[in-house]
Amino acid sequence: xxxxxxxxxxxxxxxGVLTPFVPLVLWSFAGxxxxxxxxxxxxxxxxxxxxxxxxxQVLQGLATSATIGAAVTxxxxxxGVPAGRALGLYEFRGRSLVRLLLVAPALVPxxxxxxxTQVFFLRYGLADTRAGVVLVQLVPAIPYVTLIMSGAYANxxxxxxxxxxxxxxxxxxxQLHVTLPALRPALTVAAYxxxxxxxxxxxxxxxxxxxxVKTLPLxxxxxxxxxxxxxxxxxxxxxxxxxxxxxxxxVRGLSGRGGTLGLARS
Amino acid sequence: xxxxxxxxxTIVLLLAPAVTVVGVLFLGGxxxxxxxxxxxxxxxxxxxxxxxxxxxxxxxxxxxxxVGLTLxxxxxxxxxxxxxxxxxxxxxxxxxxxxxxVTAVFGSTLAVPHIVxxxxxxxxxxxxxxxxxLAHAAGLSGTPAHFPALTADGFGWGIIAxxxxxxxPFVALVVLAALSGGIGELRGVARTLGAxxxxxxxxxxxxxxxxxxxxxxxxxxxxSFGSYEVPALLGRPYPAxxxxxxxxxxxxxxxxxxxxAMAVAVxxxxxxxxxxxxxxxxxxxxxxxxx
Numbered sequence: 001x002x003x004x005x006x007x008x009x010x011x012x013x014x015x016g017v018l019t020p021f022v023p024l025v026l027w028s029f030a031g032x033x034x035x036x037x038x039x040x041x042x043x044x045x046x047x048x049x050x051x052x053x054x055x056x057q058v059l060q061g062l063a064t065s066a067t068i069g070a071a072v073t074x075x076x077x078x079x080g081v082p083a084g085r086a087l088g089l090y091e092f093r094g095r096s097l098v099r100l101l102l103v104a105p106a107l108v109p110x111x112x113x114x115x116x117t118q119v120f121f122l123r124y125g126l127a128d129t130r131a132g133v134v135l136v137q138l139v140p141a142i143p144y145v146t147l148i149m150s151g152a153y154a155n156x157x158x159x160x161x162x163x164x165x166x167x168x169x170x171x172x173x174x175q176l177h178v179t180l181p182a183l184r185p186a187l188t189v190a191a192y193x194x195x196x197x198x199x200x201x202x203x204x205x206x207x208x209x210x211x212x213v214k215t216l217p218l219x220x221x222x223x224x225x226x227x228x229x230x231x232x233x234x235x236x237x238x239x240x241x242x243x244x245x246x247x248x249x250x251v252r253g254l255s256g257r258g259g260t261l262g263l264a265r266s
Numbered sequence: 267x268x269x270x271x272x273x274x275x276t277i278v279l280l281l282a283p284a285v286t287v288v289g290v291l292f293l294g295g296x297x298x299x300x301x302x303x304x305x306x307x308x309x310x311x312x313x314x315x316x317x318x319x320x321x322x323x324x325x326x327x328x329x330x331x332x333v334g335l336t337l338x339x340x341x342x343x344x345x346x347x348x349x350x351x352x353x354x355x356x357x358x359x360x361x362x363x364x365x366x367x368v369t370a371v372f373g374s375t376l377a378v379p380h381i382v383x384x385x386x387x388x389x390x391x392x393x394x395x396x397x398x399x400l401a402h403a404a405g406l407s408g409t410p411a412h413f414p415a416l417t418a419d420g421f422g423w424g425i426i427a428x429x430x431x432x433x434x435p436f437v438a439l440v441v442l443a444a445l446s447g448g449i450g451e452l453r454g455v456a457r458t459l460g461a462x463x464x465x466x467x468x469x470x471x472x473x474x475x476x477x478x479x480x481x482x483x484x485x486x487x488x489x490s491f492g493s494y495e496v497p498a499l500l501g502r503p504y505p506a507x508x509x510x511x512x513x514x515x516x517x518x519x520x521x522x523x524x525x526x527a528m529a530v531a532v533x534x535x536x537x538x539x540x541x542x543x544x545x546x547x548x549x550x551x552x553x554x555x556x557x
Contacts (some may be wrong), residue, residue, distance in 0.1 A: 045318070239382050240378050
């Protein structure tokens with residue numbers, strides 16, 4: 001059992017996933033890459049320089065995306081974890097209805113739902129602001145946090161909390177020292193998903209941010225429609241590095257605890 | 267002490283923030299969208315209720331052509347990603363050595379925003395893209411124009427390729443998660459009882475993962491039907507994806523196109539709701555139990 005099983009199958013999987021990254025990486029360093037060359041005829045660091053160039057706004061975009069992503073993560077966890085606790089731990093009338101409401105935004109496309117709110121965001125001064133963008137991005141983020149946490153709470157034994165309370169722990173101590181450690185894997189995955197949703201969002205940011213709140217996806221869209229594939233590819237690499245690094249951290253934090261991405265029992 | 271509080275108060279307090287945010291923005295947004303599709307123009311005078319938005323939608327060739335394209339792309343992407351994802355998940359599950367590494371690399375597209383995937387597909391699949399150059403090197407095509415148009419094409423191949431690339435690993439990870447609980451034992455029992463590999467797959471493995479896979483494919487369909495940036499980058503201006511049409515009409519300076527934009531948005535929501543409900547009902551009937 002020391003050899004890799006199904007080497008052909010594994011090769012196909014990895015090839016399928018990695019192939020689209022090849023032209024992306026090559027283009028971001030390609031000074032000249034005319035058809036039908038298989039590799040660039042000339043290398044360049046123009047893409048790298050673009051990232052540092054203040055007029056390109058890439059660094060500001062990075063900061064904007066990170067700020068909004070952090071806010072959406074914190075807020076959707078703050079709102080979604082209690083909801084997940086209620087759905088995972090309690091049986092009550094109307095539970096399936098509440099569940100449907102909180103899951104629905106994951107199913108019905110956000111743009112279709114939120115198009116009608118744009119005029120209200122404009123009216124109440126939330127359009128073209130980061131706060132407004134954070135608010136709309138909460139809509140697709142909350143369902144994932146709620147779902148993952150309700151699965152985790154359903155497998156959580158509340159008796160641990162009761163025992164800690166009997167032993168004299170205050171409610172916040174119970175949460176901090178008993179509940180939180182038990183739910184840490186699910187919480188990590190939920191927070192990561194919330195961040196990912198915010199980081200990747202394009203249409204809602206455009207709708208409410210109106211092009212004033214320039215997150216990285218908005219900048220990338222502009223470059224992708226532009227004349228220079230080198231610049232577009234360089235910006236694209238900038239967009240994927242932070243979430244890939246975070247994913248590596250998340251997977252590392254979870255490994256040894258079993259389960260795939262903590263979804264195993266949800 | 268939390269224990270002293272009545273149970274229903276605890277439940278209400280826990281649910282209130284999430285239900286408020288989702289209720290106001292999601293249900294409110296849906297309601298406002300429907301109202302605006304019937305002619306309501308908030309904060310403006312001179313609007314009137316009516317079916318003009320839907321009438322315009324019905325007679326607008328940009329919309330009718332777009333419905334076919336969007337539905338086709340979403341259905342094909344979902345079917346292909348589901349089948350490939352299940353196969354990939356089973357393959358990953360059967361790995362002994364290197365499973366964690368292969369899974370991590372395979373799952374990395376999860377972290378890649380669709381807009382990056384769309385750009386990667388342009389650079390890979392367009393007529394002067396890497397695939398076309400490989401075809402040239404292999405002597406299969408002479409010039410970019412010889413290579414079949416896979417992006418900005420009439421069928422939507424480029425859009426489908428992006429969704430399949432992004433969503434197949436998502437389905438595979440869900441399959442892997444569904445298989446992680448006690449499947450080995452069940453398969454062992456089935457083997458002892460004399461079931462062959464095909465029977466084990468058909469009667470043990472597939473029923474076990476079916477609910478999770480069904481729920482995931484519904485998510486994939488809903489996403490690929492309602493996503494904006496992928497058809498905007500990889501599709502044609504005409505027919506464009508439905509979400510592209512909706513946003514375009516919404517941003518139009520002519521306020522008269524507002525009701526039609528909202529009607530398109532309502533159409534997207536209704537199609538997704540109908541397909542999701544129908545599909546889940548079908549699965550429920552086929553499997554003989556609720557999901």
